[in-house]
Amino acid sequence: MIETERLILRPFTEKDAEDVYEYLHEPEVHCFADMKLNSLPEAREAVKKRLGETEYHFAVELKETGKVIGEIEAYPEPGEPHAGENTPKDTFSPCWMLNREYRGKGYAYEAAHAFFDYLFTRKGARRIYAYTEDYNLPSQRLCERLGMRREGLFVEFVSFVDDENGEPVYENTCQYAILKKEWTGRAGGTAEL
Numbered sequence: 001m002i003e004t005e006r007l008i009l010r011p012f013t014e015k016d017a018e019d020v021y022e023y024l025h026e027p028e029v030h031c032f033a034d035m036k037l038n039s040l041p042e043a044r045e046a047v048k049k050r051l052g053e054t055e056y057h058f059a060v061e062l063k064e065t066g067k068v069i070g071e072i073e074a075y076p077e078p079g080e081p082h083a084g085e086n087t088p089k090d091t092f093s094p095c096w097m098l099n100r101e102y103r104g105k106g107y108a109y110e111a112a113h114a115f116f117d118y119l120f121t122r123k124g125a126r127r128i129y130a131y132t133e134d135y136n137l138p139s140q141r142l143c144e145r146l147g148m149r150r151e152g153l154f155v156e157f158v159s160f161v162d163d164e165n166g167e168p169v170y171e172n173t174c175q176y177a178i179l180k181k182e183w184t185g186r187a188g189g190t191a192e193l
């Protein structure tokens with residue numbers, strides 16, 4: 001569990017299904033299209049799959065009300081294309097989303113900042129990178145507020161949905177990243193080198 005001023009990041013419980021349904025019944029970004037939940041029973045199944053995730057996937061609970069207003073996750077990966085069996089898994093790529101009613105209040109920043117700190121200080125992260133569609137300005141602003149560098153723009157990089165003719169719709173993807181030493185060096189970062 002990770003606690004911040006206004007939030008608790010904690011593992012999911014079965015009671016969270018309604019809250020998860022609320023923010024995942026209409027995902028706005030294409031990269032979450034396959035997470036779309038069409039009904040409450042589907043949400044209950046989705047939450048069951050999240051149960052037992054205690055290290056890398058957290059519900060974001062608003063302390064004041066106990067409501068789950070979103071989620072954040074990132075799993076360790078080798079982070080380099082020629083990784084072998086012994087390559088350390090010291091790279092993480094977070095996925096974040098908030099219930100739209102709770103955006104614009106700094107909650108995503110508060111959650112992501114605490115989560116980055118946790119990954120850098122307790123989970124051996126060396127580098128955290130994020131992909132975001134070029135049209136997803138709120139997510140880009142979040143990356144920048146967290147001190148991530150914009151590393152590049154991959155043109156027509158990935159497709160999550162098809163058009164009306166069944167052809168893949170390719171999207172331009174921005175990549176942002178921050179290293180542990182950069183996190184430590186910036187105000188607010190508390191990771192030790």
Ligand SMILES: CC(C)(COP(=O)(O)OP(=O)(O)OC[C@H]1O[C@@H](n2cnc3c(N)ncnc32)[C@H](O)[C@@H]1OP(=O)(O)O)[C@@H](O)C(=O)NCCC(=O)NCCS
Nearest residue numbers: 029096097098103104105106107108109131132138139142
């Ligand atoms: C990406 C996402 C999580 C960002 O949420 P957010 O609420 O905009 O992000 P933050 O927590 O950083 O909040 C920042 C905004 O809150 C405002 N704010 C208000 N009170 C604040 C406070 N106490 N502290 C900090 N910011 C505050 C800021 O001014 C800022 O507004 P701005 O973006 O208009 O400049 C959200 O848009 C989302 O869930 N999108 C759908 C899922 C998604 O796209 N995920 C990423 C896929 S790549």
